[in-house]
Amino acid sequence: MQELTLNCVYANQARLELSNVGQPFCHDNAFADGAVPMDEKFLFYIGTMNPLHLWIIQFSIIIGTATLLSFVLREIRQPKVIAEVLSGIVLGPTICGELRVHSISAFNSQSRPYLALTADIGLRLFFFLFGLQIEPSVVKKNLRVSGIIALAGMIIPFVTGAGLSVLLYEQFMNENIRLTYFMFFSGVAFSVTAFPVMCRILTEFKLLNTTVGAAVISAGLSNDVIGWILLALSVAMLKADSGSEAMYMILSCAIWTLILLFPVKLLLRMLATSTGSIDNGPSVLFMTIAVLIAFSSALVTNISGVHGIFGAFLMGLIIPREGNLGTSMLEKLEDMVEIIFLPFYFALLGMSTNLGFLNDGITWVYTILIIFAAFVSKFGSCAIAAKYTADFSWRESGAIGSFMSCKGLVELIVLDVGLSPGILTPRVYAMFVLEALVLTYITTPLAIRLYPPEIHKGIVFGSTTFRNVTSDDSHGSGTLRNTTVVSKRRITVVLDKVEHLPAVMAFTQLFRSRSSSTPYRSMQKRVAPSIEALRLIEISERACAVMKSPDTLLKTDHLLAILKMFGRLHAIPITTAIDIATYDSHADSVIDYAYNRGSDLIVLPWLLLPANISHRQTVPNESFLPLAHDGAGKAAAANVTVNLSARIHPRFLQSIFEHARADVALFLDRNIENSAQGNFNLHLFLPFFGGPDDRLALDFVAQLCENDEISATVVRFIRKSQNETISMTQTTELNHGSAVENPESDTADVMAWKYHTSRSASLSMSSDSSFSHIAMKECITTLPLHAAVREAHIIKQPSTRLLIVVGRTKHLQVNMDSKDLSDLIAEHGDLDEEVKKTIGDIAAAFVAANSGDGVLVLQKAGFYLD
Known part of the structure; x- marks a missing residue:
């Protein structure tokens, strides 16, 4: 009441002083009485009238x-x-x-x-x-x-x-x-x-x-x-x-x-x-x-x-x-x-x-x-x-x-x-x-x-107890990482948006079998991988965001609840964690979490949505369009690209590729409709060009084929120039963006290919081997990317889903030609530069050509390609 009385006194005083400032106003418009904006007469007027x-x-x-x-x-x-x-x-x-x-x-x-x-x-x-x-x-x-x-x-x-x-x-x-x-x-x-x-x-x-x-x-x-x-x-x-x-x-x-x-x-x-x-x-x-x-x-x-x-x-x-x-x-x-x-x-x-x-x-x-x-x-x-x-x-x-x-x-x-x-x-x-x-x-x-x-010492995810912290020596899984062929047994799957949930589900299905009693061959020797879903929640500078309890969100988050139920229904063990941070720090959160938990592989889902890749020569495979239905999907097939979310999400993915201390996989699931129809017969196609990323992809394909219902075709593409024939053993390794012939990498490529081909040949008749479901061959061609895309369309069958597995290696290799990619994109449609930078040129070729039902891009830890 005292404040209200004071306000009234001030108002009355203002009116009295206004009457003493020249001639009082008689209009609602101050300028009609000769007031100048922001002078004393004008401010008195607007303060009272x-x-x-x-x-x-x-x-x-x-x-x-x-x-x-x-x-x-x-x-x-x-x-x-x-x-x-x-x-x-x-x-x-x-x-x-x-x-x-x-x-x-x-x-x-x-x-x-x-x-x-x-x-x-x-x-x-x-x-x-x-x-x-x-x-x-x-x-x-x-x-x-x-x-x-x-x-x-x-x-x-x-x-x-x-x-x-x-x-x-x-x-x-x-x-x-x-x-x-x-x-x-x-x-x-x-x-x-x-x-x-x-x-x-x-x-x-x-x-x-x-x-x-x-x-x-x-x-x-x-x-x-x-x-x-x-x-x-x-x-x-x-x-x-x-x-x-x-x-x-x-x-x-x-x-x-x-x-x-x-x-x-x-x-x-x-x-x-x-x-x-x-x-x-x-x-x-x-x-x-x-x-x-x-x-x-x-x-x-x-x-x-x-x-x-x-x-x-x-x-x-x-x-x-x-x-x-x-x-x-x-x-x-x-x-x-x-x-x-x-x-x-x-x-x-x-x-x-x-x-x-x-x-x-x-x-x-x-x-x-x-x-x-x-x-x-x-x-x-x-x-x-x-x-x-x-x-x-x-x-x-x-x-x-x-x-x-x-x-x-x-x-x-x-x-x-x-x-x-x-x-x-x-x-x-x-x-x-x-x-x-x-x-x-x-x-x-x-x-x-x-x-x-x-x-900084972080709290264990899902808890705000600051006594329960991640210690500096908690990276116990470092023993899981070595240079030999090792299966991925601890996998971190990142879930940051609701539209990525189908892709996460599609990826986790790679590790289940219709026969839940025997999901993997040779269970005495093989252990099902542990999948950890990391939910990323963006926090703003508002105080309400700071007060969100991680424990409460871990129990009430709808996406995690759906994913956990999906895992139970398909006998897939999934553990969940949550991270609340600003969007700029999400990449660091993923990298630190994977390192502290000892993950062998970080999986990043990315949903490619229709927008503006203009297809000049449409390949007859309309399953490329997610969420497309009948006529709407066909109409959109002529105008397709990636929703870049204002180009923010690709930068998030690129940051993880650049700084991750574990292997990284980018999963592009583009055929959500078929995956929801109960048709789980899956065929993998791996175009092998050489390099650490492709060797990682080859090992991962072999691991996925441990599943009863997954088969694979692996083709080693060797580029032949017009003037000379390149030896079948000549491959190169791209290390941090440098294009050089690396004898050490040549040897690694040859050894990896010989190991898998020999195992595939010797154990192809054994039902107890993952190699019995892998077909491997070589192809010498002047246009390896065109040949790879053509091979993918040949392999594709209506009764199966085709997942293309590629390394993130770029076109600077001797085994490839930059003109090969540019011609391929020119034939099928334009592709955003941010997309090519994020997924690599080999994957970009398959995306531009509208090949397969999904693309899995792998990068070996320590071999980021700028």
Whole structure:
């Protein structure tokens, strides 16, 4: 009510001053009365007669200034909140006031009520969202360890702030404010942590799935919950004239808290159930009632003597968490609050800060002392607690201390709450604001320095327990990798999009048999491979994304549930894991996971969708088109290409090909319809040109043929020039993009081919051998790619699915000709350069020629082709 009365007073004062500025306006159009845009007369007019126009001008100036500053600060990896506060400082008395443009700006004292109203609404919504961010499962996990870190980070800074406040009180404060109130408030300001800012930094630097990230999130949440309770107590004590009145305020707030926690929470759960909000996301009715109760709760706590933000925070806490309802509400409201409301609040906060008060030596001495004491007390207490209670290394403990010492918007809100009732003088307020900005600024560079990426320890996937980490010597499967012919027994399949699920299913079917009792030949000698499905979930910089629990997602993710059921129905053992990270870090997540789990092979599915490969000579095989039906599929056959998802997904695949420490397979399943018809007779076609990738493909084909219902044709293509005949034993190896004849590779190719052909010949009559299902031959030709494509169409039978298996080797080999590929693409249609770069030229030839029902592209570890 006090704020509303103040707004009315400001509005009436503005109208009175307007009447004194020349001739009063008599029209709705200010320009009709001779006003000039942005002069004093114009701004008075729009502030009284048309406040919406003033609000729009203020919004544009604030957002524009904050955005420009954020672009600059982003280059030095600083959070957006610093830019928002600095925009207010620029527009406030510190800069605009000194330049004497404040009186003619859109932020004069008469226009502040509209700015303050928007800021107050945003502040209450922010605390409502902050309550929604509190995930009990995150706080409960490792509660003992994170609780000790949080308590140490509260008690030591609180005592330090209270002790330093005695010196500040004697030097800068007046006697109207009690010392005990100032001590209590200073302790709260020293002890809080900027959890929202901390979440953004953790997300940006890919620390969410590290031990440090898990510890910081748990401890930061606990720290801030305690901090807001202490802030509410300090405000209540300040507003009370006596101890009994303060007790009355605290009891009133406690009673309202109990009302919210029990009857209101029960009614909200009943409403969420009846409206289907738990199962289907928050309904409009549920959202309306929840926001209405949030503002009502803020009003009740404000009337009771405690700040209104506490009531909104309590409302956020009691929202049901079943079915990720709280996270869903956060997603719906967070953007609006952060884009519109919070910038107003921080701009207003910056305008209330006059750094001109820091104008003498003693003030700067105490300012530096505040910064030093706040940092050392918070950093030291949290780092020592992490070191001796959770066995973190000193670097990890230092990183935890760095993140916990981040102040950001949380301390700024605390300072604003203290400025309004007069706990802080403008000078002391400016000193504390500078301290908050400095500690927020140093968080990122200090954390990077203490905890560089090369020493990150990740949490075991599917768990947020930061004691359960992947150790540096957990790559036990390194013994599985050697240079001999070894079957792939531990396979990581990546699942990042729903459209890739059919391809993943099609690949896993390669390791099953219709006869589940004897899925493989010679089970005494052969062991079925272990398939691990890694689900990738993209995380944004929003706080709602940070609060997603990996354990909960692992149990509730629809794609993983479908895949696990598919595995059970087909007797295929599939284990699942989940990784939540930014899209840019997905490739690193896949590589690290495969390495830590000791995977022999990383499988990447990719769905090729219709778009714009223009086929000039259509091969009669319309099964190329996935999801094509009847006439639509035939019409699309004349215009086919790859949906590149704005070319982002190919770069993800290329990054894995380039940096993976295990073998990589890219699976292009292009005939989903046939695979769903129960026709599982599968025939593999491998065009063997030589090189490490082709040798890997040859070994993998032999492994797949262990399955009863898979057969294969392997053709070794040898290019003959027009002037000379190349020896049948001449092959080359392409190493890191260099085209040279490598005698060592020649020998490896010859040995691999002789081994498989001899085994195929000697054991072709044995039903106990995978080679009994492999037909091998050689072909000498001047156009090997044309011959390979022609051979694929000859092999293709209507009763079987044809999967083409190729190495990712490019056309720089002596055994191939670049003109061969260009002519082939020219005959069948254009192919995007990103596609050719991703899958390699041999696979590109089959894709362009529309051959087979799918393509499996393999690359040997350590032989990336740029």
